Amino acid sequence: MKRILPALRSLALFAAVAPAAFFAHAQAPQPPEIAARTYMLVDVTANQVLAAKDIDAPVEQASLTKLMTGYLVFDALRAKKVTLEQKLPVSVRAWKMPGSRMFIDPKMQVPVDDLLKGMIVQSGNDATMALAEGVGGTVENFVKLMNDQAQALGMKGTAYKNPEGLTEPGHTTTARDLATLATRLMKDFPEYMHYYATKQYSYPGTPASNGNNRNSLLFRDPTVDGLKTGHTAAAGYCLVATSKRDFPNVGQRRLLSIVLGAASENARANESQKLLNWGYTAFDAVKLFDAGQPVATPAVWKGKESTIKIGRTESIVVAVPSGSAGKVTTQIVRQDPLVAPFTKGQAIGSLKVVLGDQPLVEVPLVALDGVEQAGILGRAWDAIRLWIK
DSSP states (O other): OOOOOOOOGGGGGGTTOOHHHHSSSSOOOOOOOOOSSEEEEEETTTTEEEEEESTTSOEEOGGGGHHHHHHHHHHHHHTTSSOTTOEEEOOHHHHTOOSSOOOOOTTOEEEHHHHHHHHHTSOOHHHHHHHHHHHHSSHHHHHHHHHHHHHHTTOTTOBOSOSSOOOOTTOEEOHHHHHHHHHHHHHHOGGGGGGGGOOBOOOTTSOGGGOBOSOTHHHHOTTEEEEEEEEETTTEEEEEEEEEEEETTTEEEEEEEEEEEESSHHHHHHHHHHHHHHHHHHEEEEEEEOTTOOSBOOBOBSBSSSBOOEEOSSOEEEEEETTOGGGEEEEEEOOSSOBSOBOTTOEEEEEEEEETTEEEEEEEEEESSOBOBOOHHHHHHHHHHHHHO
């Protein structure tokens, strides 16, 4: 499997900044005390970081590794390299995996669908190994694919040594990279996200007592629909959690919390819940433009059309401290003049969003429709007009 999915410019908005960069001199809400080595809260809808601590510090990945394993399996499914119904063998290596298990053995041929549930719901290292062997041919080749994909997504602080997350020298990541991976996982493969919301699963013939999802927030908060837990002695207790809640005039607003190195299973859930609740109450979501709504319709030169609509294919939403929505202003930054041709989706400038007198975020704008180049006479006439202008 050679296909590598590249990073999206629009999702890189939070890649190089911390909350202070968004609210430099504004009255920035202070996050609650979080009992964890490192944490991060991202407003996925707005592509903004709301809270962060030591997000570039290298940390043990534990079973959060399985987020990348899932990413690659979903990509293989979309490319029809495997199917959900396809049965994969269980190697002795997979059967003998230590740690969390699905409890499959070499006598079984297990469908990919069940292996995904075993990996995600039960955090089964045996299921993970079977998927890695089935998709990558060998575990070693699959790990290479993991590292290639991490590089393509811009995960500069991440290195994979195995597909399941058992402690191994050099098998580390960062909270920032986990935010990138989790966000891309949700946006690139929405059709498979139901696996992460599954509360209970056990494969026929295996212990039913092993069936509960390790993410206890799924049982506590109906707005939580993922994503993955992790734990080893070196990593501590970790949780990447996501929640979506409905808000007037905005629709669904999704937050992503990353809590790494908590003291216990209960603590990682409590601290994650604390972050999510704080994010929804301390910040307001402000929808500036609907999906596909033109942000501007500037003039185009030397084209078959005289204007072009620019905007985003998704809604433009920003997160601001509660009560400060009235202080938001915008400014379009683009080249001038705009000379055809333009293709649909082509980058054309950006929308600068300012809170009070401080820059908040800059959103790339694209052509909502294409504009073909005009004929010879049209181009000549516009050339004269541009010269006069």
